[in-house]
């Protein structure tokens with residue numbers, strides 16, 4: 001199984017390492033043509049405005065929308081979550097606009113810009129060690145979106161079919177269980193398709 005990590009900006013190497021631990025081959029994606037050979041894609045954390053600009057510049061917007069329309073799984077973490085959302089509070093335009101969620105950027109405020117905590121995540125057996133860095137929150141979801149985790153009553157992880165998002169960085173700890181969950185989403189898709 002080959003899983004791409006969008007390598008325009010942000011935490012790429014760490015995602016590749018976590019994918020490897022979860023038993024998948026992780027490849028950095030720098031060109032839209034690479035998407036064809038991939039079974040899934042991770043859009044990493046970083047700065048969503050920058051990632052969005054670079055996606056436009058290097059023709060990733062339509063290519064990733066097409067990838068998604070084929071039903072191929074996409075996992076957006078932190079800035080990657082913002083890039084996948086249909087709504088961004090205070091901003092006119094979405095980036096990919098694929099997932100029926102609205103997000104608020106940097107929602108945890110200055111004094112709590114970065115922190116770590118253990119989170120219960122639906123579908124994972126053990127609590128997950130989660131690192132939040134200037135993290136966004138999901139402020140509303142459509143009925144078809146499954147909330148996977150909350151922190152202080154706010155939504156921090158969710159899934160809508162083949163789309164998975166987290167406000168936090170699951171790639172910055174040794175715990176690769178959410179990457180494993182994502183690779184299982186990819187595997188199940190193959191089982192149901194073939």
Ligand SMILES: NC(=O)CC[C@H](N)C(=O)O
Nearest residue numbers: 045046047048078079134
């Ligand atoms: N760690 C992150 O990815 C932070 C996201 C960043 N605050 C943004 O709005 O894009």
